[in-house]
Amino acid sequence: MELFAFGVPVYRQRFREDGSSAAKERFYRLLRACCAYREGLREPFEGALECDESTFGGSRHGKRGWGAAGKVIVFGIIKRNGMVKASPIAAHNKVSVMGEIQAHTRPGSLYYTDDWQAYATLRMRGEHVVIRKEKGRPKGRDHINGIEGFWSYAKTWLAPFRGVPRKFFHLYLGEICFRFNHRHEDIEKQLIKLVKSVSIKQIDKTLVRIG
Template identity: 70%
Template sequence: MKTELVQCFVWGVPVYRQRFSLVASRPATERFYRLIRSAMAHAEQLRDPFTGDLECDETTFGGARKGKRGWGAAGKVIVFGIVKRNGVVKAQPIPAHDRASIMQVIQARSREGSLYYTDDWQAYATLKLRGDHVVIRKEKGRPVGRDHINGIEGFWSYAKNWLYPYRGVPRKHFHLYLGEICYRFNHRDRDIEPMLISLLKRLTVDDVDLN
């Protein structure tokens, strides 16, 4: 049974789409999916801080709603991400769209001396104290010159497309979905089914986040 559930998970089949062919009850299947996501998120948390050429950016996740738009829109989750050029990604929710929140992540998830590529948001100005800093300016949505942050922007597209079939996710579990997406992206050239089975076998109680 567990192997079938892992296979459905790997294929990206939401639980609600399995309602006529569930191999376990819906609550049990949802809990098992959450267990897998917890294992993936835990694995991503163990990655060493990045170094080298890094792209940094922030975005929001959440469906369209009436009322205020932009960074202060109700119901949106603000996410900050770092992509190592031609490599892997780290992304996590942040409490606010401000300098303190992003710098806390950058300090924890990257090493001093790296080369940072960002947009021209003023909050990134102090990056020059950690390493080299290239500011990407845009005209009509396109980068001016040869420098870019296409890597992290491509990840945002990947993540939002992956979440679309779920028709919204519980806010309290959003970090697990984001950990899953990072894991899938970072192993995009591999068959993750045997990797997930191995992860589940190594899980301990302290690794699991099922609340």
């Protein structure tokens, strides 16, 4: 538990004699499933919210951008100066993005997004501030620095794992959201509290994501 809390990957524990790598991987997977399960129970956000999408995955030859092979597209919502929600989405399109917004935010919120046209109908759900950029920087005082900062946090946290199996990516993402949302607390104590409150039956459907 302590090594997981510190973010030490299993492959860096290969010379320890306190258990096999396979057993440690299973334990880590269960902890991540607990984190993902708990994050999935969070109430929809309201208030000032930043929304954005990003891709996760190593560099590959071939097509780049949103359709690049081996990449996972993730949609995220962060409450200004608060918590984050992030989930893999099936495609980089309006249907997927608006589905996440409808599921995880309350009508009447104030939405900050970039100028992607998929967000155009947000004005029907609440107030909508469009962030336009010039040379990579926001024009004016409005921004989505919060969610962009989370993307940097998430990718930095994943880097030491040297690649994540696609079928378990949602568990790593759930862990990262849990860590971010408890960033001002003792994460080991929060994890111990979490595993005492979640049963294996509750996380059974969370362990493997299909599609």
